[in-house]
Amino acid sequence: MQAKATKRKYQASSEAPPAKRRNETSFLPAKKTSVKETQRTFKGNAQKMFSPKKHSVSTSDRNQEERQCIKTSSLFKNNPDIPELHRPVVKQVQEKVFTSAAFHELGLHPHLISTINTVLKMSSMTSVQKQSIPVLLEGRDALVRSQTGSGKTLAYCIPVVQSLQAMESKIQRSDGPYALVLVPTRELALQSFDTVQKLLKPFTWIVPGVLMGGEKRKSEKARLRKGINILISTPGRLVDHIKSTKNIHFSRLRWLVFDEADRILDLGFEKDITVILNAVNAECQKRQNVLLSATLTEGVTRLADISLHDPVSISVLDKSHDQLNPKDKAVQEVCPPPAGDKLDSFAIPESLKQHVTVVPSKLRLVCLAAFILQKCKFEEDQKMVVFFSSCELVEFHYSLFLQTLLSSSGAPASGQLPSASMRLKFLRLHGGMEQEERTAVFQEFSHSRRGVLLCTDVAARGLDLPQVTWIVQYNAPSSPAEYIHRIGRTARIGCHGSSLLILAPSEAEYVNSLASHKINVSEIKMEDILCVLTRDDCFKGKRWGAQKSHAVGPQEIRERATVLQTVFEDYVHSSERRVSWAKKALQSFIQAYATYPRELKHIFHVRSLHLGHVAKSFGLRDAPRNLSALTRKKRKAHVKRPDLHKKTQSKHSLAEILRSEYSSGMEADVAKVKKQNAPGEPGGRPLQHSLQPTPCFGRGKTLKWRKTQKGVQRDSKTSQKV
Numbered sequence: 001m002q003a004k005a006t007k008r009k010y011q012a013s014s015e016a017p018p019a020k021r022r023n024e025t026s027f028l029p030a031k032k033t034s035v036k037e038t039q040r041t042f043k044g045n046a047q048k049m050f051s052p053k054k055h056s057v058s059t060s061d062r063n064q065e066e067r068q069c070i071k072t073s074s075l076f077k078n079n080p081d082i083p084e085l086h087r088p089v090v091k092q093v094q095e096k097v098f099t100s101a102a103f104h105e106l107g108l109h110p111h112l113i114s115t116i117n118t119v120l121k122m123s124s125m126t127s128v129q130k131q132s133i134p135v136l137l138e139g140r141d142a143l144v145r146s147q148t149g150s151g152k153t154l155a156y157c158i159p160v161v162q163s164l165q166a167m168e169s170k171i172q173r174s175d176g177p178y179a180l181v182l183v184p185t186r187e188l189a190l191q192s193f194d195t196v197q198k199l200l201k202p203f204t205w206i207v208p209g210v211l212m213g214g215e216k217r218k219s220e221k222a223r224l225r226k227g228i229n230i231l232i233s234t235p236g237r238l239v240d241h242i243k244s245t246k247n248i249h250f251s252r253l254r255w256l257v258f259d260e261a262d263r264i265l266d267l268g269f270e271k272d273i274t275v276i277l278n279a280v281n282a283e284c285q286k287r288q289n290v291l292l293s294a295t296l297t298e299g300v301t302r303l304a305d306i307s308l309h310d311p312v313s314i315s316v317l318d319k320s321h322d323q324l325n326p327k328d329k330a331v332q333e334v335c336p337p338p339a340g341d342k343l344d345s346f347a348i349p350e351s352l353k354q355h356v357t358v359v360p361s362k363l364r365l366v367c368l369a370a371f372i373l374q375k376c377k378f379e380e381d382q383k384m385v386v387f388f389s390s391c392e393l394v395e396f397h398y399s400l401f402l403q404t405l406l407s408s409s410g411a412p413a414s415g416q417l418p419s420a421s422m423r424l425k426f427l428r429l430h431g432g433m434e435q436e437e438r439t440a441v442f443q444e445f446s447h448s449r450r451g452v453l454l455c456t457d458v459a460a461r462g463l464d465l466p467q468v469t470w471i472v473q474y475n476a477p478s479s480p481a482e483y484i485h486r487i488g489r490t491a492r493i494g495c496h497g498s499s500l501l502i503l504a505p506s507e508a509e510y511v512n513s514l515a516s517h518k519i520n521v522s523e524i525k526m527e528d529i530l531c532v533l534t535r536d537d538c539f540k541g542k543r544w545g546a547q548k549s550h551a552v553g554p555q556e557i558r559e560r561a562t563v564l565q566t567v568f569e570d571y572v573h574s575s576e577r578r579v580s581w582a583k584k585a586l587q588s589f590i591q592a593y594a595t596y597p598r599e600l601k602h603i604f605h606v607r608s609l610h611l612g613h614v615a616k617s618f619g620l621r622d623a624p625r626n627l628s629a630l631t632r633k634k635r636k637a638h639v640k641r642p643d644l645h646k647k648t649q650s651k652h653s654l655a656e657i658l659r660s661e662y663s664s665g666m667e668a669d670v671a672k673v674k675k676q677n678a679p680g681e682p683g684g685r686p687l688q689h690s691l692q693p694t695p696c697f698g699r700g701k702t703l704k705w706r707k708t709q710k711g712v713q714r715d716s717k718t719s720q721k722v
């Protein structure tokens, strides 16, 4: 089935399948695992350390263990071949982060300069600051694009503060907003507020404020009534107040800033931005507009061009990088852009090393866990962010790892520092959490020297989390722009950092897609990741009657990976509630998978998922039998439902099960899944739309979105919650 799916995939993309590498070349051929052997493994390790219920092992228990272990031992059997990655080497677009120019050369207020020097402890400007600040101080509108972590926040905050403190009639708190900064997430709102607050230290009469939801509306209203001069907000919360608070006026507004402009202006925020711009345009005739992002695409800048007033386009990247060199041309030929699509390339920090690993679905969970252990348990001062595609996936992996990996950290192994287990610390962040907890987690991870943050794309944009060393993308992002923002949480402002993208064999072609956007990834072999398990005696697979061997061979790696998988499966299957929890997480994964945009569907299609194998990566021993019932709440009465209880069907790809359920075919079904599980709800992912609306930023005009898509608003409303 998998082979057929792969064949279909390559036929669809009219490309020859890449050369194959058999798993067996790296691991010994799957041997028949002795029941006794796995029984020992299970009893000696998994059962003793991880089972929530301790009990003596009776014969019937042992029989049950045998059955369980036999299933777990199939981890390395029947996996699809891992394709050889013909990784095209592309020349990445790069930017110089720092300049030798100092802030005092800008003619700023001396107190502002000393605040930058002493409070922020900065002396020289970054490239984007050197280019943007003078332009904005001249009073021009601007579109600013520079790589992640290059200092765009100060590039707009410094001119805003400089201009407001210099106003002839001194600003009164009761005047209301002079500057409005829109950002896509609450954490980013807090972060930007913090920066503005620091810059305003010497200018106490200018009051900054943040509106971000999660806080009681009443107290936000009270703060608005008292007056906020520099207002930082997420679009949704501001709309709330525009509609319900009489005390919000924009008549004195001088600045309108869209940070992460491409995200703010995409359809997810369409309705909110319409309301905001109409409210602002109705009252304010003269202001500066600034749009910033690391991924300001041509699409966004063109939109802005027609509505901004004579904007200056600032792009830090050296234009010579934009020319295709012969190698890049070769890549473009290998993977031509989709028809009608102009490919955008974005700068990536030079000190960011990007990696990819191709892992069969069955081994994904073990591989992620091994990678976390390798970096965060056996190495010092590692701080990792792991991206998932939905809130439910974050919750599932967070709880699973807390219950299994942490409790396994008790026994220091040979060669392992006693304090190693103490290094493992898990946190999670997603849009489904209470704001109070979100803020606490954000602060804790920001100030922490180590730890693993499991999160959705809510943490992908703008967050400046110091000293993050690794970014892991467990679920591939839905666009190259999101890829750039995710990895951009590391290697900021000239620091070093690394990223790892985990792909299934059927997704290997995504590497070419990245290359066509000038994104260069190098491969780490799965075996090299799993290898770390041999350093951790918690996962020792004792051979029946065999003496401890110091040789670390492929067989030992396989055994240990199997022990770890057993730990996960044992935990998940320890109660009905946990099994259904894992099924829901699996369902959420599939729903998110179904929402990849059209241009990536030939790579990420539910058709290529093997349900039984994917289930393993949720600690489930078999493919869930009632998954389609979970996936769809409403069943069409007139359509004959296939017998999903047949064991053989666990071997079918999910797509076939779903397709056979409805006569309308896969695409239509996927669309329904999309509708029912709007992005932002657990299980949803922000939808990507190729058609952008055209907001008018023109002064005194009523905003019109010139192009809209039917049904988009419904999707867009919830797309902010990730």
Ligand SMILES: Nc1ncnc2c1ncn2[C@@H]1O[C@H](COP(=O)(O)OP(=O)(O)OP(=O)(O)O)[C@@H](O)[C@H]1O
Pocket: 122, 123, 124, 125, 126, 129, 146, 147, 148, 149, 150, 151, 152, 153, 154, 293, 294, 461, 462, 463, 464, 488, 492, 493
């Ligand atoms: N001139 C400077 N000197 C030293 N550090 C700086 C300077 N400017 C900014 N920084 C620091 O660089 C880090 C990244 O800045 P910032 O968050 O503004 O980047 P960004 O370009 O907005 O990133 P992203 O695109 O991810 O939102 C912050 O910690 C900030 O304090």
